[in-house]
Amino acid sequence: MKIVAIVLIIILSIVNVLLLGHIHAYKKEVSLDEKYLRDDKNILENRVIFQVKSSNDRVATTAMLKDENRNTHALSDIINNKDKFVLRFTENNCHSCVESMFRQLSEPAIGLKKEDVIILVSYSNMNSLKHLLEKYRFDGHIYNIDEKEMADNFAEKLNVPYFFVIKADGTERMAFFPEGPILYDLTEEYLKIVSETLHKQAAGSQ
Structure with a gap:
């Protein structure tokens, strides 16, 4: 029983590590998507400002x-x-x-x-x-x-x-x-x- 419990603990630990890895990767991907969205938003805002300022x-x-x-x-x-x-x-x-x-x-x-x-x-x-x-x-x-x-x-x-x-x-x-x-x-x-x-x-x- 002790061996089975130890094996289960090891398996659960591995699963948790893998899950944490996936969660970290997902957060990183979401963070990058948010960054790209912010960058695109900044580009669009800047170009609108440029168009207004260049109108003269x-x-x-x-x-x-x-x-x-x-x-x-x-x-x-x-x-x-x-x-x-x-x-x-x-x-x-x-x-x-x-x-x-x-x-x-x-x-x-x-x-x-x-x-x-x-x-x-x-x-x-x-x-x-x-x-x-x-x-x-x-x-x-x-x-x-x-x-x-x-x-x-x-x-x-x-x-x-x-x-x-x-x-x-x-x-x-x-x-x-x-x-x-x-x-x-x-x-x-x-x-x-x-x-x-x-x-x-x-x-x-x-």
Whole structure:
């Protein structure tokens, strides 16, 4: 009997240890899930704040831009009194983030017309962008702007690539910062909304 009791005690002890291990692992998993939820919540809250703060950003329409052939254009001529959709990034931004944005922007389902899209960059050598443009078959407009022209803008201080709609007077609207997995998933919906908005404006002006 004593041997049986000892064996039972040993078995129960092992079971308890295993249960404690599972409980600890579960708590750790729940803790991680809670952390991810908090992180996602913080990301969303921060991006909403960023969008509000960047609503006063603008680019001087007198700013001079250079195209891929080094020809110079005033921003006002590029906008041409029509709202344009802008993908803005610099050579200091996260390259994989920029590539993700290009990939989503090039999706046919988005419905953006190339004449409505401006790629606005700040690069010391625009030739380094050729592989990116060719990879995603982008044949729209790409322009290089001196970073000083946008240095006072809130969005520029974040040092991340972002989207926005530029108005005829150079003001920025509908800014979107698709950094992080949760916001990347929302980018497609954002792009479709922008596309529909631009299409409606174009139809209304005819």
